[in-house]
Amino acid sequence: VAVQEEKNGFKSLYAVQAERQEQAERSVLISCHSRTNEKKFLKHMSKHGDIKKYFFYESYGMYAVVEYANQESVASLFEGTAIPSISHESLVPFKSRLLSLRSLDSADLPNQPSGKKRQAQTSIPINELIQRLAKEESIDQQITSLTEAYQLTEENCRLRFLVCSLLKDIAAAFFPECTIKPFGSSVNGFGKLGCDLDMFLDLDSISGRNATMPKSGLLLEYQMKRANSERNVTQNILSVIGECVDQFGPGCVGVQKILNARCPLVRFAHQPSGFQCDLTANNRVAMKSTELLYLYGELDPRVRHLVFTVRCWARAHSITSSIPGAWISNFSLTVMVLFFLQRRSPPIIPTLDHLRDLAGPEDKSVIEDNDCTFVSDFTKIQLESNTETLEQLLCEFFEFYAAFSFRTRSINIRKGKEQNKPEVAPLHIQNPFETTLNVSKNVNATQLDRFVALCQESSWLLQQNKTAQSGVGTKGKAITPWGLSTLLLPSQVAAIKSRKR
Amino acid sequence: VAVQEEKNGFKSLYAVQAERQEQAERSVLISCHSRTNEKKFLKHMSKHGDIKKYFFYESYGMYAVVEYANQESVASLFEGTAIPSISHESLVPFKSRLLSLRSLDSADLPNQPSGKKRQAQTSIPINELIQRLAKEESIDQQITSLTEAYQLTEENCRLRFLVCSLLKDIAAAFFPECTIKPFGSSVNGFGKLGCDLDMFLDLDSISGRNATMPKSGLLLEYQMKRANSERNVTQNILSVIGECVDQFGPGCVGVQKILNARCPLVRFAHQPSGFQCDLTANNRVAMKSTELLYLYGELDPRVRHLVFTVRCWARAHSITSSIPGAWISNFSLTVMVLFFLQRRSPPIIPTLDHLRDLAGPEDKSVIEDNDCTFVSDFTKIQLESNTETLEQLLCEFFEFYAAFSFRTRSINIRKGKEQNKPEVAPLHIQNPFETTLNVSKNVNATQLDRFVALCQESSWLLQQNKTAQSGVGTKGKAITPWGLSTLLLPSQVAAIKSRKR
């Protein structure tokens, strides 16, 4: 259905996912000692085939991801892999592509892998970021620098797909034709290092669903367990997979089955990668929103920059949180940025209705009666020539929402226009695909007020700190924050504000 | 380890199992309508390859077992198999080799498969058996006739292995190298049609357990979940498999996880076969007892005949029961028959110690510190020439146990001699391999007394009814029970006894 080819340098999310998935299937994850001699390690691993790419990283210990050129190498590697013999304990003999490397040479030299290859999998602390931004020459540069510091690295992205692939091995036990796809910020282009890993068990490719029925004669069908509803089936499947992950999955801890949520899920921490994982199933609308966000992010680089900046700013002021609650979610915030960009004149990104109108027959998608159709061929989208700078846009963003009449109006990226609110929730953001739903119905008045107040402050602050303060920033001393960096320190915001008042 | 070849017409249980397992892998189970046209059915199935064997049977509906000559035919069959589309309900898309046949022709002729091919999977009712036995000419003939009526048929045996194979598909999801083997009366030669299906998940063949450790260099090991004990691992594995069977296994109902039993198990009913199933894991001693019983049964045909007769007699008088309790188990009863046969002079079967002494190095088996070694090569066993008839033996059996000093003595098939009881249990039968355990420690004094009293009565009854009563059994009328058949009707036993008293 989706377009697999690259068009004008753009790749559809579908194509990216297919490529990354295939890559992950050829990869293994190996727990090493920090003393591991890189050369010996590579020599050992190369016995089983050509290594296409590898890297080391730390997450409660040192790990390596090794991608072979061919999948057969993984099978060959397995043949030489032992089941550890441990005393006083017993093992569940479930074999996965998570291995441990042991060195039998006691006198191994502590020849660590070069620092260059040791990838950090978490984002830098906010204080460090503030320092780094203060050194930039313009607010535009600060914004791009923030994005670069926070966005997922190539390696982190690979690791995410590898964790999906390892989990797929468990699910494929029952559903050989299934896939497990990351969605949400892991792949929509707006993910920050350390963000959770949202996964989606896709059973749609299971063959025999729409087998063409012969007109006469005999027909064989699989006998299958029945349940009352699609939701019930999803719950049952997630329940079993959750059980498997809990009992068999090496490195999977803190498994929680949250099966009665609107969208049933299994949550667990994957220690070797450090990812907090959420596994859902049958969650195709979320995949469509992910595709949409990805597409918007690819259309103009300012989209990603602005989303990263706003997300980071919101997190610094506890507008968003890593735990669920009455606050604004990153997803809502992203939709708010998109809406703002649609409201520029000329608009930086088109409305969802426009993207739907551009769709070809191959793009048609209706999920549970919701029209999720929009164009996948990027070349069909004509953008208008808006030349606003990132600095302007950030400032305007704060002004836009400082003045937005949240009391009566609803945010609607489908129309690209404010609408009257259909319900009384403090913040109303129409769900782009399930249009009767409010993406931010969890948000209470207090949280919205905080957001609006902070937008006002930040807009004002940004005006005051448009240029780097000279005379500071001498060698060895901390540089005084300016521009974007002043927006990121909550205490600073309060201090400056009271000083100037 | 075990001898795979056939020796003098004897096949080791190991060889039988390997053959049956392989057969089962090539087989599928199909739910048909009773109207299914056999010819069309075969034509349809043959599209995917040569059919080596097939048969129909009934169990809450009509089913067929189809064994292909090659396993590829199963894969080919799957390609043409559809996932049913049902309304108001949803399906767990777990594909197994349990299929349903639908006929799309409304005007299909009710051309039923010939009766000959429709195998009964349950034993005949006891009343019918009594009638059948009454028609035999000698007690010896009655005994062999009883065995023939009750023993597992070729088809039932295949069905048992097929159910194991279907369950293996679920377990192999996680443990690709595992097997699920039937044990107990399904394969020890003493199974009655309708007996439960004891299964055993064998994870011993998982590779990499005893990988030869290189002296130096690097070694890769699987990362695996740890548990406190072997028992804990077994419980975790059975818990997950139980969950899968419950949620995904078509036709599997009433799943119970009995994980805190001495031997943790998952119990469920497999509706398409009608079998009550018990799945255990890591239960290698039970497999050894099964092998031993099988070997004894193969040594002399009188062993199986006597065991069948005694089991049937015990069931008729509620000495044994299908539910667990303070009564004697079929396993205990079998050991009692074996012990009795060892006590004949000359003995009909050798002691277990003798079988151990005949063992070669390839037979060595130590399981959890228990010596389970005994000879597997039947040709090494020299039997003494005892010529007693079945009638004599049955009569002597009753006399033997009517007079046995259960109060002080223990039954011991390892030594083939009574021993002093090491504990106060009413009935003490030494576990042949775990020699400190009492196989019948569950039995209370009441149950033992009932057994002894019935042995006395039956021994006496058999003397009184040694020949068929003439003058009865004329055409169309029920034949008066005599010989063995008088032993099977509880009320009859009481009646005759009071009449003659």
Ligand SMILES: Nc1nc2c(ncn2[C@@H]2O[C@H](COP(=O)(O)OP(=O)(O)OP(=O)(O)O)[C@@H](O)[C@H]2O)c(=O)[nH]1
């Ligand atoms: N339609 C809809 N989709 C949602 C909603 N919340 C989350 N999603 C979808 O689920 C994805 C994952 O949700 P989250 O993990 O909360 O958000 P995220 O975009 O991954 O962002 P972070 O995990 O916070 O970095 C989002 O990207 C959306 O596609 C919602 O309220 N409505």
Ligand SMILES: Nc1nc2c(ncn2[C@@H]2O[C@H](COP(=O)(O)OP(=O)(O)OP(=O)(O)O)[C@@H](O)[C@H]2O)c(=O)[nH]1
């Ligand atoms: N060592 C030992 N093994 C037992 C005991 N009970 C059962 N077993 C083993 O487990 C097998 C299955 O047990 P059951 O299903 O109770 O007995 P069975 O021989 O299959 O006979 P049925 O009543 O026809 O099922 C037996 O054949 C034995 O090999 C016991 O108390 N001790």
Ligand SMILES: [Mg+2]
């Ligand atoms: Mg997320």
Ligand SMILES: [Mg+2]
């Ligand atoms: Mg049994």
